[in-house]
Amino acid sequence: MGDTVAQVEALRTGGDAVRKQGLDDLAAGTWTLGPHHWERTAVLSHYLAGEWFSVHCFRDAGTGEPICWYVNFELPHRRRDGGIDTMDLALDLVVIPDLAGHHFKDCDEYSRLRRLGVFDDCLDRQVQQARSRAITMLDNSTGPFGAGWPTWAPDPAWPLPLLPDGADRAAEPLAPYRP
Template sequence: MYCFQNATTKEPLRWYVNFEHPYRRRPGLGIDTMDLALDLVVTPDLMGRYWKDTEEYAQLRRLGVVDDYAGRQIERACGRAIAMLDERTGPFASGWPTWAPDPSWPLPTLPTLPPGADEAATAMTPYRP
């Protein structure tokens, strides 16, 4: 879930719910995830919404990239996102879009990559919680 904001005014531009597998660490500093194509875009006032990339998601389903098990999980996640939007709960509750980090906070530094971090990753196993 993202709330895109105007960099100057901090006013919300749009809300964006990106359906994807959770991030998973792998050995070294690697992180695996997989975008599931389907996105929900919501207007700044939370009154309008539309689904994005539904055709791409349908193709992933047809090809079996998103199997029936994952498809059911995604359907439930879509329902939870719509319920939170309709009920103005979770990230859609009032106040959150105005949050910004304290300008006095230092910028994070990037770690040095360990030996072998540039090697090819092993195949990702299907996500099963």
């Protein structure tokens, strides 16, 4: 899994200044991908076709206990050999497992990227509409929230999947979204 070098460093150190520099690097187009190994949680992800967010269910990797639902606002995903491509839009919605409470996360980062010109007014309208759709799904217990906490997990006897050759190559850049 790739992430920006600054985000990986911020995860390692907890450094807010490093994370802010990563946003500046993103705006300037000077960021690079770095390796990142997922740990401490298991995640089941749900990507909705054409939607400006994905929904993730996080569990403690050791106990399997639900931690939270996580709505990640992003460009609509695009399938390719070896995976999917999208662009994280910095804004997130964190929901407690029983769906009774939630809060938005990283609003300051989203605002900073708006000020830096990474996200224009057109994209912001899409994000605001996506926020509304996600909250409506949550409030009405529909879509990914409709069946309660997902219980699916891969069979522990399954072999670890291997990525196909070339999956680590950079994908075609995502073109700016224009309705």
